[in-house]
Amino acid sequence: xxxxxxxxxxxxxxxxxxxxxxxxxxxxxxxxxxxxxxxxxxxxxxxxxxxxxxxxxxxxxxxxxxxxxxxxxxxxxxxxxxxxxxxxxxxxxxxxxxxxxxxxxxxxxxxxxxxxxxxxxxxxxxxxxxxxxxxxxxxxxxxxxxxxxxxxxxxxxxxxxxxxxxxxxxxxxxxxxxxxxxxxxx
Amino acid sequence: xxxxxxxxxxxxxxxxxxxxxxxxxxxxxxxxxxxxxxxxxxxxxxxxxxxxxxxxxxxxxxxxxxxxxxxxxxxxxxxxxxxxxxxxxxxxxxxxxxxxxxxxxxxxxxxxxxxxxxxxxxxxxxxx
Numbered sequence: 281x282x283x284x285x286x287x288x289x290x291x292x293x294x295x296x297x298x299x300x301x302x303x304x305x306x307x308x309x310x311x312x313x314x315x316x317x318x319x320x321x322x323x324x325x326x327x328x329x330x331x332x333x334x335x336x337x338x339x340x341x342x343x344x345x346x347x348x349x350x351x352x353x354x355x356x357x358x359x360x361x362x363x364x365x366x367x368x369x370x371x372x373x374x375x376x377x378x379x380x381x382x383x384x385x386x387x388x389x390x391x392x393x394x395x396x397x398x399x400x401x402x403x404x405x406x407x408x409x410x411x412x413x414x415x416x417x418x419x420x421x422x423x424x425x426x427x428x429x430x431x432x433x434x435x436x437x438x439x440x441x442x443x444x445x446x447x448x449x450x451x452x453x454x455x456x457x458x459x460x461x462x463x464x465x466x
Numbered sequence: 467x468x469x470x471x472x473x474x475x476x477x478x479x480x481x482x483x484x485x486x487x488x489x490x491x492x493x494x495x496x497x498x499x500x501x502x503x504x505x506x507x508x509x510x511x512x513x514x515x516x517x518x519x520x521x522x523x524x525x526x527x528x529x530x531x532x533x534x535x536x537x538x539x540x541x542x543x544x545x546x547x548x549x550x551x552x553x554x555x556x557x558x559x560x561x562x563x564x565x566x567x568x569x570x571x572x573x574x575x576x577x578x579x580x581x582x583x584x585x586x587x588x589x590x591x592x593x594x
């Protein structure tokens with residue numbers, strides 16, 4: 281089990297401090313119960329906002345990876361046809377529902393869309409290297425993102441448990457005060 | 467899945483308990499992800515099987531096989547071997563996912579025992 285008690289934050293996400301004892305926690309923060317609960321709820325809200333952002337990034341990356349794999353597939357197919365002198369006949373979509381036939385001979389190079397309205401010509405080998413590097417980067421980013429999400433969810437859980445414990449402690453204190461205020465008849 | 471405490475509990479929550487609760491939450495999230503991935507893998511397998519069947523029924527020699535965004539004209543045998551390759555890859559992935567799911571379910575059951583053991587009614591680890 282990780283001793284994440286030593287981490288105060290991860291990539292901008294503040295860590296939730298684990299509360300050993302509710303009484304000590306409240307006196308350290310110098311807050312009454314309601315203010316403490318409000319503070320914790322606000323923290324939960326902040327965590328939710330970050331979670332939404334990370335989930336959106338995760339969706340983007342998860343869509344990007346199959347796209348890059350498809351591109352690699354196409355380049356590999358073009359490369360395999362190169363030496364044979366065969367031409368590759370492919371049907372492609374010109375507009376929605378309308379297809380046309382293309383005859384691709386001896387694919388010396390491919391053009392890769394790099395984004396920002398830029399497209400560059402690459403030889404098949406160079407294209408494969410570039411695409412594989414992009415794929416590796418995307419997978420690595422996704423891993424880091426998943427770790428961030430795990431950390432975030434842990435902090436949310438800790439905060440939720442703290443809320444429950446503060447609330448219970450308060451209820452318990454009220455009961456004690458009531459018991460003192462209305463002494464039972466002996 | 468709620469993990470709220472009840473109002474009468476006085477049981478102290480230690481850092482170890484908190485880590486167990488966190489781990490349970492993480493496992494539960496991963497379980498849902500794995501179940502979704504298993505569903506997709508099963509659907510892909512079915513599609514590949516349908517494609518394979520269509521291939522047997524067709525009498526054309528050249529099949530239009532989707533590579534990337536285009537449909538390339540590929541000889542039937544090559545399509546057959548490609549589909550076989552894809553099916554094998556998906557099946558292997560499916561086996562791996564099912565194994566992961568089993569492991570997660572087992573770990574969650576063990577954690578449930580520990581947490582219910584300590585907190586009894588004060589904690590709820592069921593799906594709502």
